[in-house]
Each structure stands twice: as structure tokens, then as C-alpha cells.
Amino acid sequence: MPIKPSEKEDEYFAKLEIQRRLQAQAQKTGALAEEEKKRLKELHYLCCPKCGTKLEEAVLEAVTVDICPGCHGVWLDEGELEKLKAGGKGFFGSLREVFE
Incomplete structure (x- = not known):
């Protein structure tokens, strides 16, 4: 007869899976934010903050x-x-x- 895992064991592995997914999402979000920051800097680098003309x-x-x-x-x-x-x-x- 197979042994059933306890509820605490299920809960433990569910928490680990949630933490793993949250960390993966945070890394993905951080990488996207860095890419967006770099893109905006290239787009607006040395442009006038008032009228947008190249300085x-x-x-x-x-x-x-x-x-x-x-x-x-x-x-x-x-x-x-x-x-x-x-x-x-x-x-x-x-x-x-x-x-x-």
C-alpha cells in the first residue's frame, strides 16, 4: 500500500514552488526594467528637456x-x-x- 504524504509535506513543497516562481518573476521583471531604462536613455540622451531638440x-x-x-x-x-x-x-x- 502506498504511503500518503502528510499535509505538512504538501504545504512545504507548495511554499517552495511559490517562492521559486516569485523569484523567477522578480528576476524577469528586473531584467525588463533594466532594458527599458537603457532604451529610454538611448532615446533621450542629450535631448533638451524643454523642447526635445538635440543639445x-x-x-x-x-x-x-x-x-x-x-x-x-x-x-x-x-x-x-x-x-x-x-x-x-x-x-x-x-x-x-x-x-x-
Whole structure:
């Protein structure tokens, strides 16, 4: 006569199966999120946040800033404003040179 597994054994294996499926789903979701993040970065890299035009780089006092030819917005990366402020002409003097 075959031996029946106890209810606790069935419950244990059911929990293991649920955990395995949840982990597999989490890995799949994480991989998809990374792919989507990479795709969006490639799509929007160096585009103006205001109008969407491709940004052009310009050098102001040895600092490379991003300028939008569409709306004439100027975009600075982290630390660039401090470098421009520390320069001799000041931020607005350097910025004036770009548009002249």
C-alpha cells in the first residue's frame, strides 16, 4: 500500500514552488526594467528637456555645457556651475560669449 504524504509535506513543497516562481518573476521583471531604462536613455540622451531638440556642446572657460539650438536653453551637469562661478569672467560673462 502506498504511503500518503502528510499535509505538512504538501504545504512545504507548495511554499517552495511559490517562492521559486516569485523569484523567477522578480528576476524577469528586473531584467525588463533594466532594458527599458537603457532604451529610454538611448532615446533621450542629450535631448533638451524643454523642447526635445538635440543639445550641442559648447566650451565656456574650460567647462563643457549643453546648449539647445531650438529654445536656446543652457543645461549644466553637476559641478559645472561652481566651476563657472570660480572662473574670472563669471557665469553670465561666459554665457554671453556663447550667444555673441
